[in-house]
Amino acid sequence: MPEWVKGSIDGIPAKAPYGTSLLHAARALGIDIPTLCHHEGLPPDGNCRLCLCEVSGKLVASCMFPLRDQGFAALTGSAKVMDARGFVLYLMLNRAPKSPRLIRLAHDYEAYGARVDPRFPLDRDGCVRCGRCARVCSLQASEAIDLAGRGPGRAVLAPFGRPPEDCLGCLACALNCPTGRIAFQDDGATRRVWDRDFALVPCPACGERRFTKEQLGHLGVESALCPECRRRAMAREILAADSVISYKARG
Amino acid sequence: MTRFQHADGLLGHIKGLKGAPQPKRTLWVCGGPGCLAAGGAKVHEALLNEAEKAGLLGNPGYRISLTGCLGLCERGPLAEIRPEGHFYQNVGPGDAPGLVGEALLEGRIVEGLIKDPKNPTKDSLAFYKPQERRVMRRLGLIDPESLDDYLLHGGYEALALALGSLGPGETARRVEESGLRGRGGGGFPAGRKWRALRESVGRPRYVLANGDEGDPGAFMNRALMEGDPFSIIEGMTLGAFAMGAEAGFIYVRHEYPLSVMRLSKAIRLAKDRGLLGEGILGSDVGFELGIVEGGGAFVCGESTALMASIEGREGTPRVKYVRSTEAGLWERPTLLQNVESWANVPPIVLNGPEWFRSLGSKDNPGTKVFSLVGQVRDTGLVELPLGSRISDLVELAGGGVAKGRALKAVQTGGPSGGCLPASLMSLPLDFDSLTKAGAMMGSGGLIVMDDLSCVVDVARYFTAFLTEESCGKCVPCRDGLPLLLGVLTGLTKGEGRAGDTGLLVREAERLKATALCGLGQSAANPILSTVRYFQEEYLEHERGFCRSGRCQGLFVPAIDPGACTGCGLCRKACPAAAIEGKAKKAHKVLPGKCVSCGSCLPKCRFLALKPAPRADTVKADA
Ligand SMILES: Cc1cc2nc3c(=O)[nH]c(=O)nc-3n(C[C@H](O)[C@H](O)[C@H](O)COP(=O)(O)O)c2cc1C
Ligand code: FES
Numbered sequence: 055m056p057e058w059v060k061g062s063i064d065g066i067p068a069k070a071p072y073g074t075s076l077l078h079a080a081r082a083l084g085i086d087i088p089t090l091c092h093h094e095g096l097p098p099d100g101n102c103r104l105c106l107c108e109v110s111g112k113l114v115a116s117c118m119f120p121l122r123d124q125g126f127a128a129l130t131g132s133a134k135v136m137d138a139r140g141f142v143l144y145l146m147l148n149r150a151p152k153s154p155r156l157i158r159l160a161h162d163y164e165a166y167g168a169r170v171d172p173r174f175p176l177d178r179d180g181c182v183r184c185g186r187c188a189r190v191c192s193l194q195a196s197e198a199i200d201l202a203g204r205g206p207g208r209a210v211l212a213p214f215g216r217p218p219e220d221c222l223g224c225l226a227c228a229l230n231c232p233t234g235r236i237a238f239q240d241d242g243a244t245r246r247v248w249d250r251d252f253a254l255v256p257c258p259a260c261g262e263r264r265f266t267k268e269q270l271g272h273l274g275v276e277s278a279l280c281p282e283c284r285r286r287a288m289a290r291e292i293l294a295a296d297s298v299i300s301y302k303a304r305g
Numbered sequence: 306m307t308r309f310q311h312a313d314g315l316l317g318h319i320k321g322l323k324g325a326p327q328p329k330r331t332l333w334v335c336g337g338p339g340c341l342a343a344g345g346a347k348v349h350e351a352l353l354n355e356a357e358k359a360g361l362l363g364n365p366g367y368r369i370s371l372t373g374c375l376g377l378c379e380r381g382p383l384a385e386i387r388p389e390g391h392f393y394q395n396v397g398p399g400d401a402p403g404l405v406g407e408a409l410l411e412g413r414i415v416e417g418l419i420k421d422p423k424n425p426t427k428d429s430l431a432f433y434k435p436q437e438r439r440v441m442r443r444l445g446l447i448d449p450e451s452l453d454d455y456l457l458h459g460g461y462e463a464l465a466l467a468l469g470s471l472g473p474g475e476t477a478r479r480v481e482e483s484g485l486r487g488r489g490g491g492g493f494p495a496g497r498k499w500r501a502l503r504e505s506v507g508r509p510r511y512v513l514a515n516g517d518e519g520d521p522g523a524f525m526n527r528a529l530m531e532g533d534p535f536s537i538i539e540g541m542t543l544g545a546f547a548m549g550a551e552a553g554f555i556y557v558r559h560e561y562p563l564s565v566m567r568l569s570k571a572i573r574l575a576k577d578r579g580l581l582g583e584g585i586l587g588s589d590v591g592f593e594l595g596i597v598e599g600g601g602a603f604v605c606g607e608s609t610a611l612m613a614s615i616e617g618r619e620g621t622p623r624v625k626y627v628r629s630t631e632a633g634l635w636e637r638p639t640l641l642q643n644v645e646s647w648a649n650v651p652p653i654v655l656n657g658p659e660w661f662r663s664l665g666s667k668d669n670p671g672t673k674v675f676s677l678v679g680q681v682r683d684t685g686l687v688e689l690p691l692g693s694r695i696s697d698l699v700e701l702a703g704g705g706v707a708k709g710r711a712l713k714a715v716q717t718g719g720p721s722g723g724c725l726p727a728s729l730m731s732l733p734l735d736f737d738s739l740t741k742a743g744a745m746m747g748s749g750g751l752i753v754m755d756d757l758s759c760v761v762d763v764a765r766y767f768t769a770f771l772t773e774e775s776c777g778k779c780v781p782c783r784d785g786l787p788l789l790l791g792v793l794t795g796l797t798k799g800e801g802r803a804g805d806t807g808l809l810v811r812e813a814e815r816l817k818a819t820a821l822c823g824l825g826q827s828a829a830n831p832i833l834s835t836v837r838y839f840q841e842e843y844l845e846h847e848r849g850f851c852r853s854g855r856c857q858g859l860f861v862p863a864i865d866p867g868a869c870t871g872c873g874l875c876r877k878a879c880p881a882a883a884i885e886g887k888a889k890k891a892h893k894v895l896p897g898k899c900v901s902c903g904s905c906l907p908k909c910r911f912l913a914l915k916p917a918p919r920a921d922t923v924k925a926d927a
Binding site (some may be wrong): 098099100101102103106110113114115118120134137138141142145146148149173174176182183194201203204205206207278 | 435602624800
């Protein structure tokens, strides 16, 4: 197995460790490829098809396509690529017509001008079913939600359609949703997401309520500093260590 | 039962079987899917009762047994008496006394039960004439649950040869040089896959059999799993030996409990005799084989979804830029073949690649089992050399279009296959010709469509099926198919618009280019192939006319007074009393009353009724 593969992206010479995704190799060259279902912190899934690029005349999902062949020649903005992205954007817009991110992208790909066909019988619920919420949930928290069902009826659901028992209220799903579809409320005392109310536990330093009891329970602690206080505490520690070093140096 | 400790032990046993006295006569009752559905099990039961009455049960001279699919399902339940070969069609439990008393005991033709007593055998029927039954050769000759029956008809001779003298390299070479191509879908050369698995790194290696058979109406894989389960198991064992795989699974469609039962029993029997499991035939070769019941979805037949399903995850396809032979089941090197592909392996290993290539064409050697259904006189399973013409299948074997109607098209390759027009009936049935013509071999399903079938409606039907069966993972397939379906449904309901045909083609091409797996990539075929050959009919639908009289409300039947004999069948079939006429005088349709339901159209035996545009709904040409 060669360690490096050499080829070109959009005619620019490119070199990448064997098996690097085309997306990463392109980004390393400063070439931007739009993505939606992809997130650096999550296992790739290749379902939205927005990142399609052309390799040897074929469209491939660049977020998952591994560069393995010497002399690869990838195109990230050919006519075929632009048309394909326009098509998937058009379809996604029919699911989430109000998503600012999709609207912005659609301007680049001339998809928004496409007429929304009334014979297009889809649930325009704002969800593009990319599954980022479910992936982040199963990775970080608890598999409280998942994609279920087949065909056009596939949707993100909690088990049995009830408020998910395993939900920690951590909001990883909502904050990771590319279309902002997952609604939540947070009034500083309680948080409401997936039809469940979560009591928020105060930060022992400043009293700000940022974590749910379930979240802390998942981490095995009873309380935790809020991110700001934690940062402050850490900075203080570093400074203290620094002063020790400088004191020694002086002596 | 003792285990065979050596290949010679097995061959000795086979010799013993062949030398042993055979029953004087056997009555084989078809236990294939079609005949069972038509009551074959009841017939079998009645025959056993009758034999008991006659004191024949336990008499080794006479045997009554179920066997695998005999093929001519249209005329089932079927039965065949051997060695005479007298072939009985449409038998019922009431025929048992004759079949036992005369046919089984005396070998006589039972009067009244065979239409043409001068030609009483299967081979004299037009249905079987063009056929070469290789894969199905034992169906009709063996009890699928009997290992000795299998051995008596050439079974496990290939394994004995491979383990005895060929070795893994030569075994693999024979398969590679045979040119065998996958029988489950794409026709990928088996040899290339085998080589990749042999050269793969990582252990264990797996070999898998695809028995998911998701195409509606197809049942050739089922017939094989239920009629000759050992042939699949022996093929996989040979593959495992040649490629150094230590374990395998047969993935069987959820709706096939009998297949699961037969395969399980065959695996148990093979294991008991040392033909499977550890130390096969006393050697140090081992192969463990298990059965997995399918997830119950069409897409589970797709290779990556199938593997996910075996792993216990949801059966959805994965993006596949790395071949399964490198990282498949549990990320280990894996080779998947259709069950019919596996059943081809033992005779190739035994008889060599030249024998296999003696039928079929250069790039498409061997035979293929087709399931012939639709508007054709004789439906059933037909095995033909690849490269035979479509007309050999439809006209010769199938006896042409049913009820004397005109052939409009054949649909091949399952739901994501394509429609080919009557003008292409001399096209060779092989992987490449079908693909080039915009259709597909798929698993070998072929549906015959007459002039009353509407191609737009057919495209709508398959698109609806695929929309339902899409796993819903990727955007183009999940959300693109409903778009196409919406437009097609509009066309069949008279809500079509000018330009719809172009829109369909454009979006279908995009779906094909962008979808994640084979389902979405091929889901455009029904639309693209029908537009390719029947564009005129699409344009007519845009204007609100269905020339096939299938789409309700888009036509009015017109009677050709020259051809009408005044038989009155159409008048009687009309629910709206919209046809009038005196007996033996040409009839007339009253357009004001006609609800355009089409009930009358198939009734006319003189082809005097033709759908015509409705004056009130036809839109002006744009
Ligand atoms: C949606 C879909 C459904 C499939 N269903 C089947 C099936 O039911 N049986 C089958 O053998 N192959 C099926 N295939 C093809 C398999 O993915 C695979 O190519 C095949 O099993 C390989 O075996 P072969 O080379 O012997 O044909 C299907 C493919 C797709 C895309
Ligand atoms: S970002 Fe690659 S398919 Fe979604």
